[in-house]
Amino acid sequence: MATVSRALRDHPQVNERTRKRVVTVARRLGYVPNRAARSLVVRATQTLGLLIPDATDPIHGEIVKGFEQEAAAHGYTVMLANGFDDEAHERRALEMFAMHRADGVALMGSALPQRGTRSTLRATPVVFVNGEHPSLAGYRSDLARGCLRADDVRGMEEVVRHLIARGYRRLAYVGGRGSASDITRRDAVRAALKRANPHQPLCVYRPRSAGGKIDEALVATIAGDRPDALVCYDDKLAFQLMNLLREHGVTAPQDVAVVGFGDIPFARMANPRLTTVAQPSVEIGQRAAAMLLAAIRTRRMPPSIQLPVRLIVRESTTNRAAGSGDHPGR
Amino acid sequence: MATVSRALRDHPQVNERTRKRVVTVARRLGYVPNRAARSLVVRATQTLGLLIPDATDPIHGEIVKGFEQEAAAHGYTVMLANGFDDEAHERRALEMFAMHRADGVALMGSALPQRGTRSTLRATPVVFVNGEHPSLAGYRSDLARGCLRADDVRGMEEVVRHLIARGYRRLAYVGGRGSASDITRRDAVRAALKRANPHQPLCVYRPRSAGGKIDEALVATIAGDRPDALVCYDDKLAFQLMNLLREHGVTAPQDVAVVGFGDIPFARMANPRLTTVAQPSVEIGQRAAAMLLAAIRTRRMPPSIQLPVRLIVRESTTNRAAGSGDHPGR
DNA sequence: CTGAAAGCGCTAACAG
DNA sequence: CTGTTAGCGCTTTCAG
Numbered sequence: 001m002a003t004v005s006r007a008l009r010d011h012p013q014v015n016e017r018t019r020k021r022v023v024t025v026a027r028r029l030g031y032v033p034n035r036a037a038r039s040l041v042v043r044a045t046q047t048l049g050l051l052i053p054d055a056t057d058p059i060h061g062e063i064v065k066g067f068e069q070e071a072a073a074h075g076y077t078v079m080l081a082n083g084f085d086d087e088a089h090e091r092r093a094l095e096m097f098a099m100h101r102a103d104g105v106a107l108m109g110s111a112l113p114q115r116g117t118r119s120t121l122r123a124t125p126v127v128f129v130n131g132e133h134p135s136l137a138g139y140r141s142d143l144a145r146g147c148l149r150a151d152d153v154r155g156m157e158e159v160v161r162h163l164i165a166r167g168y169r170r171l172a173y174v175g176g177r178g179s180a181s182d183i184t185r186r187d188a189v190r191a192a193l194k195r196a197n198p199h200q201p202l203c204v205y206r207p208r209s210a211g212g213k214i215d216e217a218l219v220a221t222i223a224g225d226r227p228d229a230l231v232c233y234d235d236k237l238a239f240q241l242m243n244l245l246r247e248h249g250v251t252a253p254q255d256v257a258v259v260g261f262g263d264i265p266f267a268r269m270a271n272p273r274l275t276t277v278a279q280p281s282v283e284i285g286q287r288a289a290a291m292l293l294a295a296i297r298t299r300r301m302p303p304s305i306q307l308p309v310r311l312i313v314r315e316s317t318t319n320r321a322a323g324s325g326d327h328p329g330r
Numbered sequence: 331m332a333t334v335s336r337a338l339r340d341h342p343q344v345n346e347r348t349r350k351r352v353v354t355v356a357r358r359l360g361y362v363p364n365r366a367a368r369s370l371v372v373r374a375t376q377t378l379g380l381l382i383p384d385a386t387d388p389i390h391g392e393i394v395k396g397f398e399q400e401a402a403a404h405g406y407t408v409m410l411a412n413g414f415d416d417e418a419h420e421r422r423a424l425e426m427f428a429m430h431r432a433d434g435v436a437l438m439g440s441a442l443p444q445r446g447t448r449s450t451l452r453a454t455p456v457v458f459v460n461g462e463h464p465s466l467a468g469y470r471s472d473l474a475r476g477c478l479r480a481d482d483v484r485g486m487e488e489v490v491r492h493l494i495a496r497g498y499r500r501l502a503y504v505g506g507r508g509s510a511s512d513i514t515r516r517d518a519v520r521a522a523l524k525r526a527n528p529h530q531p532l533c534v535y536r537p538r539s540a541g542g543k544i545d546e547a548l549v550a551t552i553a554g555d556r557p558d559a560l561v562c563y564d565d566k567l568a569f570q571l572m573n574l575l576r577e578h579g580v581t582a583p584q585d586v587a588v589v590g591f592g593d594i595p596f597a598r599m600a601n602p603r604l605t606t607v608a609q610p611s612v613e614i615g616q617r618a619a620a621m622l623l624a625a626i627r628t629r630r631m632p633p634s635i636q637l638p639v640r641l642i643v644r645e646s647t648t649n650r651a652a653g654s655g656d657h658p659g660r
Numbered sequence: 661c662t663g664a665a666a667g668c669g670c671t672a673a674c675a676g
Numbered sequence: 677c678t679g680t681t682a683g684c685g686c687t688t689t690c691a692g
Contacts, residue, residue, distance in 0.1 A: 003662055005687060015661060030452065035429045036366040036375065037685035040668040045366065047409075047430075055385070055394040056595075064385040068412050072419075077426050079377075080410040082398050096407050099365045100377075122360060236595075243599035265386075265566075269573035271601045333678055335671060345677060367669035370684040 008033060039101065048292055049079045049097035049105040051090060057236075058264040059281050063108060063129065066285025074293055076103070083110060094121065104292030107131070111179070114143050125295035127288050130181060137183035139306070146295070147304035148288050152181060152261075155277035155309040156188035159231055159259050162275070162311055164196045166318070168228040168257055172203040174241060176233035185261065189231050203227055207241070214240050223248035227256060229317065235260035235267050235276055238316075257317040272315035279309050338363060369431065378622055379409045379427035379435040381420060387566075388594040389611050393438060393459065396615025404623055406433070413440060424451065434622030437461070441509070444473050455625035457618050460511060467513035469636070476625070477634035478618050482511060482591075485607035485639040486518035489561055489589050492605070492641055494526045496648070498558040498587055502533040504571060506563035515591065519561050533557055537571070544570050553578035558587060559647065565590035565597050565606055568646075587647040602645035609639050 006014045007022035025031075039045040048071050052060045064080065071078045079102060081093035090110055097105050098121060105121060108129040118126050128147045135141055139149065163171060173189045176182040190202045203225070207218040222230070223245055230252075232238035238260035242252050252258040252272055260267060263278035284307060295301040336344045337352035355361075369375040378401050382390045394410065401408045409432060411423035420440055427435050428451065435451060438459040448456050458477045465471055469479065493501060503519045506512040520532045533555065537548040552560070553575055560582075562568035568590035572582050582588040582602055590597060593608035614637060625631040 001663080001685095002687075006662090009687095013661060018662080032425070032428045034370075034431060034685050036369045036431060037668090038687070039366045040364075040370065040670090040685080041687045043668075050410075055391045055398065056388070057391070058386070058388060061385045061387070061391045064410070065412060068385065068410060072411065072422070072426075077409050077411070077430060079407050080380075080394070080398060081402065081407070082395060092402070095362070096402075098362045100407060101364060101366060239596065239599045242601070243603075246601065266569065266596050269569045270596075271572070271576065273573070331669095332671075332680080336678090339671095343677060348678080364669050367684085368671070370669080370686090371671045373684075 044103050044296075045101045046076050047079060047100060047102050048076050048289060049081070049093075049100075049102035051081050051083050051093050051097075051105070051107045051110060053083050053085050053109045055080070055082055058266070059234075059262050059279070060108065062281035063285035063288070066282035066287075067106065067289045068285075069282075070286040070289035070293070076289075076293070078289075085109075085111070087111065097121075098124070103296050106288045106292060108288075114147070118143075125292055125301055127291050127295075127301075129284060129288050132179045132181060134180060136180040138187065139180075139184055142304050145301040145303050146291060148284060148291065149306055150279040150284065150309050151306045152185050152277075152309070153188040155261065155279075155311065156185050156231070157192045158309075158311040159277060160189055160192035160196060162313060163229045163231075163257065163259070163317065164193075166257070168317075169197070169200060170203070170228040171200070172205060172222070172225075172227040172230050174222075174230050174232045174237060175204060175206045175208075176237065177208055178206075182233055185233060208237075214244060216244065219244040220248060223250045226250070229257035229259065231259045233261060235262045235264045235274060238274060238276070239266070239270065242316075252316050253319040257319070259317060263312055267312075268314065275314045275317040276312055277309050278312050280307055283307065335363075374433055374626075375431045376406050377409060377430060377432050378406050378619060379411070379423075379430075379432035381411050381413050381423050381427075381435070381437045381440060383413050383415050383439045385410070385412055388596070389564075389592050389609075390438065392611035393615035393618070396612035396617075397436065397619045398615075399612075400616040400619035400623070406619075406623070415439075415441070417441065427451075428454070433626050436618045436622060438618075439509075444477070448473075455622055455631055457621050457625075457631075459614060459618050462509045462511060464510060466510035468517065469510075469514055472634050475631040475633050476621060478614060478621065479636055480609040480614065480639050481636045482515050482607075482639070483518040485591065485609075485641065486515050486561070487522045488639075488641040489605075489607060490519055490522035490526060492643060493559045493561075493587065493589070493647065494523075496587070498647075499527070499530060500533070500558040501530070502535060502552070502555075502557040502560050504552075504560050504562045504567060505534060505536045505538075506567065507538055508536075512563055515563060538567075544574060546574065549574040550578060553580045556580070556586065559589065560586055561589045563591060565592045565594045565604060568604060568606070569596070569600065572646075582646050583649040587649070589647060593642055597642075598644065605644045605647040606642055607639050608642050610637055613637065 004022050007019040050067055068078050083090040104125040106127045109132050111132045113133050114128055130149045171193055173186045175186055193202050207214045209215045238258050242258055260274045260276035263276045267274040267276050291302050334352050337349040380397055398408050413420040420442055434455040436457045439462050441462045443463050444458055460479045501523055503516045505516055523532050537544045539545045568588050572588055590604045590606035593606045597604040597606050621632050
């Protein structure tokens, strides 16, 4: 038994001939080692848990992809759970991960408190991707280790700079659900606008009613107010908005400029093609897994990081004469 | 030990008072039962494997969501792997599932042969969602049990009927990568067109070069040919195409009608809103998990099923005078 | 280099 | 109703 175990794991101290023989017979028998049994003795499951809000969102999909890719490349399997922005769901998922003894856990877009879940999960390394706990607005209070996110503030600064350069004056922010990232992006826009133009206040709309639907009345209001440019919480919201505004005869970019956030694949093929802030989502997922792997290996969680973003200028902000110094499109 | 084990699983034969006491102490100690140890003795892991081509595709995301939801509702955890349309990746993933002793496995959009993988996975129930093995074109040769897909043929028939009713004559099919579903959809369009109009041949384009990119030269050709209507393999391709055609001054629906397949969330907010065939993707994922669960419970795989689809008429096919009898848009 | 024995954390069968 | 015992399938000493 011991020899078979060693042979199958390419242990050095086993004669090449016996190894071959073992492998051959194993294959003939259709023998597949039982990881559960192994994990019991080595106290490691070669498994990573990944909690996402909803597999349906394109950004989440990219993060999942990067995460799974990195994990698989190192022989780890990923357990996936949807939290649906619901605390009970999230807790249940974490409990599952704990029972399965995931060697590491990544929480993406979760509103759970960081300290709390770290201590609940005891010795298991935990990484927070785009943490949404209310206290996190501004992104200054992420823990020093194991947190990961894009530099949203910088992204919004570039957005505002771009819009101002193009001659847009009356900017509006169209918000999401009041999550940490929503607040952060809104505040970043407001601050950047104030810096550029101290006397121009930022108009803020929150058109998302319960259930993620858009409040049509508010769309009518926006159509009436007709700001110069709408900076949206994310690409999806930007598209929903443009779609609804179209029914009010308001078209981007002729009547309003529109900016998204995230650069989902669709942004580059929409009509109009959407100006947006690109985040390296796949890389974020990949690095989240890498951090976990490093923490498992070295027993020390790597420091938190913020990944750079990039403004992508496309058609949705291009009716006015182009300013100077902006990045090329595509 | 045995009493603790029973108490924590709400076994009936344990005194309520002891149960309470056990639960209390367990919580205080932060005790979490080890599933690996349990699975060793009960010979079940409460785990389902899900193989998808790429978490990035919106349709896959919806399937993942439904699958995970159903699994979680029954206490099962899902292990996710991306196959990237690569046989080696897929095989590695299945091997992982086997080592972890997943109680059931779902392969989505895989080109692996059904019989072969069933026998490889031995006693583990396997479900095939949208199987893409080349032999599957036409969808007549899915195995009798454990296969799941949408009724693409019916969907395409409705598309053709709709287009003909609207007065479009010169139809073209714009294909994907020659997968089983691609062939099936193309043939369905061709057959339906022949039935409606025996002398009108179907023009077929295959613009996807290696790496999923679109061959620009072919787009120019399409722009030159200017068929009446483009029936696309899926929504994503439809959008890519409309985007590229726009550069050639060809706009939908004024210059060509365009139809997609899948009804991704974006289809309803795009400009123009896309006429497409809606599949119940979340439900497909949910039912795939349900089939697996049933197979685990009854030791018998439920019969294969084909889910109904629905034509959704939107702006991208509406420049001509509307025909009669078509479904309303939304 | 190979084999025998102990034990990872749990559940099931069996006594009490 | 509770406790004792014997494994589940593997890896890891420790002897040969």
